[in-house]
Amino acid sequence: MAGKEDLKLLGLLVSPFVIRVRMALSMKGLNYEYVEEDLFNKSELLLKLNPVHKKVPVLIHNGKPICESLVILQYVDELFTGRAILPTDPYERATARFWAAYIEDKLCPAWIGILKAKAEEERAEKVKETLAAIEHVEVAFAKCSNGNVFFGGDSIGYLDIVLGSFLFWFEALRRMYGLEIINTSKTPLLAAWAERFGGSVEAKEVVPEADKAVQYANKLHAAAAVKLVSSE
Amino acid sequence: MAGKEDLKLLGLLVSPFVIRVRMALSMKGLNYEYVEEDLFNKSELLLKLNPVHKKVPVLIHNGKPICESLVILQYVDELFTGRAILPTDPYERATARFWAAYIEDKLCPAWIGILKAKAEEERAEKVKETLAAIEHVEVAFAKCSNGNVFFGGDSIGYLDIVLGSFLFWFEALRRMYGLEIINTSKTPLLAAWAERFGGSVEAKEVVPEADKAVQYANKLHAAAAVKLVSSE
Numbered sequence: 001m002a003g004k005e006d007l008k009l010l011g012l013l014v015s016p017f018v019i020r021v022r023m024a025l026s027m028k029g030l031n032y033e034y035v036e037e038d039l040f041n042k043s044e045l046l047l048k049l050n051p052v053h054k055k056v057p058v059l060i061h062n063g064k065p066i067c068e069s070l071v072i073l074q075y076v077d078e079l080f081t082g083r084a085i086l087p088t089d090p091y092e093r094a095t096a097r098f099w100a101a102y103i104e105d106k107l108c109p110a111w112i113g114i115l116k117a118k119a120e121e122e123r124a125e126k127v128k129e130t131l132a133a134i135e136h137v138e139v140a141f142a143k144c145s146n147g148n149v150f151f152g153g154d155s156i157g158y159l160d161i162v163l164g165s166f167l168f169w170f171e172a173l174r175r176m177y178g179l180e181i182i183n184t185s186k187t188p189l190l191a192a193w194a195e196r197f198g199g200s201v202e203a204k205e206v207v208p209e210a211d212k213a214v215q216y217a218n219k220l221h222a223a224a225a226v227k228l229v230s231s232e
Numbered sequence: 233m234a235g236k237e238d239l240k241l242l243g244l245l246v247s248p249f250v251i252r253v254r255m256a257l258s259m260k261g262l263n264y265e266y267v268e269e270d271l272f273n274k275s276e277l278l279l280k281l282n283p284v285h286k287k288v289p290v291l292i293h294n295g296k297p298i299c300e301s302l303v304i305l306q307y308v309d310e311l312f313t314g315r316a317i318l319p320t321d322p323y324e325r326a327t328a329r330f331w332a333a334y335i336e337d338k339l340c341p342a343w344i345g346i347l348k349a350k351a352e353e354e355r356a357e358k359v360k361e362t363l364a365a366i367e368h369v370e371v372a373f374a375k376c377s378n379g380n381v382f383f384g385g386d387s388i389g390y391l392d393i394v395l396g397s398f399l400f401w402f403e404a405l406r407r408m409y410g411l412e413i414i415n416t417s418k419t420p421l422l423a424a425w426a427e428r429f430g431g432s433v434e435a436k437e438v439v440p441e442a443d444k445a446v447q448y449a450n451k452l453h454a455a456a457a458v459k460l461v462s463s464e
Contacts, residue, residue, distance in 0.1 A: 052334065052368055066326045068333055075326040094298050094307040101300060102284065105337075136284055 005080075007032035008060040010046050012039060013208055014216045016165035017069040018057040022206040023161050024073050028082040032059075040223065070100055073158065086158045092144075096151070099140045100162045107133040111166065111181065114173060115217055123177075130181055137163065138187040145189075149196055156202050164197040165207075172213035237312075239264035240292040242278050244271060245440055246448045248397035249301040250289040254438040255393050256305050260314040264291075272455065302332055305390065318390045324376075328383070331372045332394045339365040343398065343413065346405060347449055355409075362413055369395065370419040377421075381428055388434050396429040397439075404445035 007025065009032050011018035025032055037046055037056050049058050049065035059066045059075070066072050077085040087093045110133050113126035144151045144159060151159035170181045184191045197203055239257065241264050243250035257264055269278055269288050281290050281297035291298045291307070298304050309317040319325045342365050345358035376383045376391060383391035402413045416423045429435055 061323075064323060066323070066330075068330055071326050071329045071333065074329065075322055078325070079322045090307055090311045091293075091296060091298070093310070094303050097303045097306065098298075098300055101303065 005030065006060075006062050008035060009033070010035050010037050010043070010049070010056050010058040010060070012037055012056050014212050015056055016169060017055075019165040019206050020069045020161050021057045021059060021072050021076070023156075023165070023202050024076045024085055026202060026205055027085060027156070028076060028080040030076075030080060030082075070104065070162070073161065077158075083155070084157070085161070087152065095144060096158045099137070099144065099151075099159055102133075102140070103137065103159075103162055103166075107137060107163075108166070111169065111173065114177065114179070115220070127177075127179060131186070134181055134187055134190065138190050141189045141193060145193075150193065156197070156200055160193075160197060161202075164194075164203060167194055167197060168207050168210045169213050170194075171210035172217060175210060175214055176217065237262065238292075238294050240267060241265070242267050242269050242275070242281070242288050242290040242292070244269055244288050246444050247288055248401060249287075251397040251438050252301045252393050253289045253291060253304050253308070255388075255397070255434050256308045256317055258434060258437055259317060259388070260308060260312040262308075262312060262314075302336065302394070305393065309390075315387070316389070317393070319384065327376060328390045331369070331376065331383075331391055334365075334372070335369065335391075335394050335398075339369060339395075340398070343401065343405065346409065346411070347452070359409075359411060363418070366413055366419055366422065370422050373421045373425060377425075382425065388429070388432055392425075392429060393434075396426075396435060399426055399429060399435075400439050400442045401445050403442035404449060407442060407446055408449060 007030055009018070009021060009025070011022070011034060013036060022034075035043075035045075037043060039056070042054060046056065046058060047054055049060065050056075050067045053067060055067070057067075057069055057072060059072045061075075061079075066075050073085055087096055107130065110126055110129035114123055114130060117123035117126055140159075141151060145153070148154050150156050151163070156164070167182075173179050173181065182190045182194050198207075239262055241250070241253060241257070243254070243266060245268060254266075267275075267277075269275060271288070274286060278288065278290060279286055281292065282288075282299045285299060287299070289299075289301055289304060291304045293307075293311075298307050305317055319328055339362065342358055342361035346355055346362060349355035349358055372391075373383060377385070380386050382388050383395070388396070399414075405411050405413065414422045414426050430439075
């Protein structure tokens with residue numbers, strides 16, 4: 001099917017959610033037009049195609065939009081041949097979906113909360129939540145990987161993409177706040193996995209340097225400060 | 233496959249999330265052992281099988297647990313023959329997953345927030361969020377149903393189950409706070425759909441009377457009051 005499809009992706013280079021989609025498209029060997037969005041000045045196309053959330057990524061397939069990274073990953077996996085993204089066994093697939101939801105609903109708001117926190121106390125609370133969540137994910141790795149090197153077995157799969165997309169942001173948080181979310185003492189399995197993920201061809205293609213995330217965080221903080229001052 | 237399977241469900245009669253699973257199992261013609269949990273005194277089995285969230289529903293299939301209602305629905309649909317729960321077309325399936333996530337992430341915390349609110353101001357805020365979210369779902373119904381009577385077409389499907397499981401709680405909120413979340417003026421499509429859903433065989437089998445939800449809410453409020461008093 002690859003090659004004949006009209007695929008366009010509205011994205012943002014530092015968005016983990018966009019990185020997930022780019023990794024999936026790459027794993028399926030699909031070509032696509034990539035359009036960088038400016039989230040400080042969203043395009044008419046983005047607002048039209050994702051009126052509910054007004055967020056990237058939006059994948060446009062033969063003119064039809066698909067939104068939300070986990071939905072897009074499953075769509076791409078179900079529609080296109082090539083390397084499987086989700087596990088093929090139904091029970092393993094259910095387990096992967098369970099942990100993807102956990103990463104999305106618990107881990108993600110926690111670490112993004114560290115960035116968004118307006119006071120030290122709030123930041124400390126979000127750090128605590130992030131570290132508690134990542135310890136659950138450490139246990140998940142042991143269960144899902146079955147002794148293999150990735151969540152997905154011997155190669156990158158759904159959960160590797162879902163969690164791996166956060167890693168350069170975790171490195172940015174280390175540089176900004178000295179925080180080690182994944183480390184060899186508390187989460188040794190994930191620490192080894194993160195090394196492998198970072199060294200993989202799939203990640204190297206689309207994951208930016210952590211500096212880009214630091215720069216984007218500074219831009220967000222500056223914009224929030226301006227907003228605060230102008231609303232006073 | 234039905235009949236040979238060992239299926240056990242840890243549930244709670246007034247839980248919308250459990251109702252979803254019971255509807256899905258029923259649509260597949262599957263027999264299962266139902267075990268009512270007491271969430272004020274959770275069983276060892278529940279804590280062992282869902283150590284992360286410690287919540288119902290937990291479906292135990294041939295000894296293996298599956299947690300989280302949306303994950304279970306997809307598992308049941310993928311594994312068992314019988315009536316399809318999710319749409320079969322990949323784009324329609326992506327759309328259904330998008331709206332299921334919206335209902336779960338935006339609508340659900342909003343209406344549960346109405347119940348949990350400790351002050352009138354907080355309750356008013358949650359009412360506002362609930363009404364904003366349901367208006368989005370009204371638009372979703374027009375798109376997903378394609379002029380048919382259910383989200384899933386001419387019979388109940390994934391989104392019907394996901395949203396329909398809330399309806400008796402919406403009725404409970406009407407009785408408790410005079411609040412009409414779905415009504416003929418603002419959400420006429422959903423109002424007509426809710427009538428049809430309530431009258432369906434699938435719903436009648438497992439959806440309790442709204443009074444049961446009111447009673448459970450009173451029990452939760454009483455427990456919260458006791459907790460508040462005892463922590464003073």
